[in-house]
Amino acid sequence: MFDLKEILSVTLILFSVIDILGSIPIVINLRKKVGHIQSGKATIAAGVLMVAFLLVGKSILSLFGIDVEDFAIAGALIIFAIGAEMILGIELFKNDPEASSTSTSIVPIAFPLIAGAGTLTTILTLKSEFGQANIAIGIILNLIIIYAVLKSTHFLERKLGKTGLDILRRIFGIILLSIAIKIFKTNLFPGS
Template sequence: MFNIKDTLSVTLILFSVIDILGSIPIIINLRKKAGHIQSGKATIAAGLLMILFLLFGKSILSLFGIGVEDFAIAGALIIFALGAEMILGIEIFKPDPDATNSASIVPLAFPLIAGAGTLTTILSLKAEYSQANILLGIVINLIIVFVVLKSTNWLERKLGKTGVDVLRRIFGIILLSIAIKLFKSNLFG
């Protein structure tokens, strides 16, 4: 059953897990490597992943014999690699010259927007909220994601090179911390 308070709760929970505002330095960094990020394509891909996980998440994972914890650990490793890139200035995710649009899907749509944290959160929310409220919360977050993705050029101009570099390193450390927390909580349970 649809409930505004529940939808607002789901929206805020997903907003904090997706952390699109905190991902701005990562998005700017990906755009520099890939040349261009397709905001619409990334948003739609992330949205499809989230909705598929809402509807079929546990079934999909169990089909492959994968638990939610295993999925979260895999996502943690990718997030760790992104954080290491940002802090150390190394290149782990090398742009594929034959697939200039691939950065819009990996690592942007997955695991950055619709990563292990987001997808496992969606599975957890099903225990407490109705599917309609979760779906609306996902859609609201996708609108926010799209607006932020479209605004990264403007934000980069406002922050300047030094501002972006400082933010990239700070959020790199935060990403490493999130990855370690995800890894520990899902490994040791």
């Protein structure tokens, strides 16, 4: 049931899509505008969204007559766009940064920054390749990382610097492009 290789793969894929390290500049900017970011609330809200989508996302799709393979291909396209955005330094997905201190922890940090369209699509896409329990563990591991990063934005800002954050963002962008191509091929040409 539990597969360490699958858990590691899921964790890395979600880590790349969520791109919490690449989001540090956005989090720092929001913190400067509203004061305090509630890391715990943001992490819990994002976790609830991700786990709920893992459990009932397929049922929601079936209401619209969409199967997981179709959704996986659409997800691969979104993952590809996110990867291209990270590598090219362009912004395809816009965030709405207008909020108070309490609501900033939920919107835009928990949703859509952490558990946005790309993350939710990726979670459902992963169900076509990995076991649900392994995905759940990957989500939990990412939530731990997210909480730690949100709690240590001051430290990371000083240590990594702008260049370090840019390099990390581009590395994870290339990984995402590769993952998107693999998911696309697997679901468009099953059995090949």
